[in-house]
Amino acid sequence: MRDVKDAEDVAQETFIQIYKSLSQYRSQGFKSWITRIAMNKAIDLKRKKTRRGEDKQYPVFDMELIASDEEDLLNRTIRKEKNELFKRKLQTIPDNHRVVLTAFYLDEKNYEQIAQELEVKPKTVESKLYRAREWIRKKWKEEAWK
Numbered sequence: 001m002r003d004v005k006d007a008e009d010v011a012q013e014t015f016i017q018i019y020k021s022l023s024q025y026r027s028q029g030f031k032s033w034i035t036r037i038a039m040n041k042a043i044d045l046k047r048k049k050t051r052r053g054e055d056k057q058y059p060v061f062d063m064e065l066i067a068s069d070e071e072d073l074l075n076r077t078i079r080k081e082k083n084e085l086f087k088r089k090l091q092t093i094p095d096n097h098r099v100v101l102t103a104f105y106l107d108e109k110n111y112e113q114i115a116q117e118l119e120v121k122p123k124t125v126e127s128k129l130y131r132a133r134e135w136i137r138k139k140w141k142e143e144a145w146k
Helices: 004-024 030-052 060-090 095-106 111-118 122-139
Strands: none
Touching: 004 030, 060 095, 095 111, 095 122, 111 122
16 A cells, blocks of 8 residues: 555445445455455545545655654654563562573573573573573563563
8 A cells, every 4th residue: 555544444334344244254265355355445545545646656665664763763662662571570580590591692692692692402402592582481471571
């Protein structure tokens, strides 16, 4: 659609049409059926805008750059907040788990690098990370990470 508002409108119209037409669905290719409805709604909107002379041609590369920059900023902010939460929660973890978790997640080291530092084999690091993650699953509530 090349325009966020148009895409939202098409999505909304698609869901409304799916709801209205659900009784007519014949249990054959649900995904294809929904896709067909969405495509038809998109084509209808495009034709409607062309008839009205509203159809603007947005350069695709400009829209991609804008979306990409906003997404990167959002992802960086979310990653930063999660890292800060993780650092606080990390203080409650036993030392043997904290070492490998810090190295892997915060320092972003791979198994080989961690293995060299700890003077163990990479498979041992993998096992330690597995045990640390299991400890976290058991001790921390999942809702704290949402």
